[in-house]
Amino acid sequence: MPSWPGDGGQGEGRHPQGRAISLAETCEWIPEHPARNLREVMQCHFLCHLCAELEQIGCGYSEAFLGQNFEPFYQRDKAAGLVTYDDAVFMFENSRSS
16 A cells, blocks of 8 residues: 555555554644645645534535645645645545535
8 A cells, every 4th residue: 555645655654543643643733833734734724624614504615715725735745755646636535525
């Protein structure tokens, strides 16, 4: 099984425990600090979206401007070799709630 996209090839994706630990570390970091990479910004967005949905009880919440928000992180991670286009597509497709 390949590494989880965005883990920098560290192999965290080889086992579900590694993904869970990585997710826990991301969730511990992002509420207080700015996102450092595409995976963190996507997780932060998802948590904010989830909170808004819970607060509004499904009244509707626009996820507009995702490209503007995610693009700088994607480009930086891509340039650093941390993420590929296919990784980004995988993460985005699997972050959708519908």
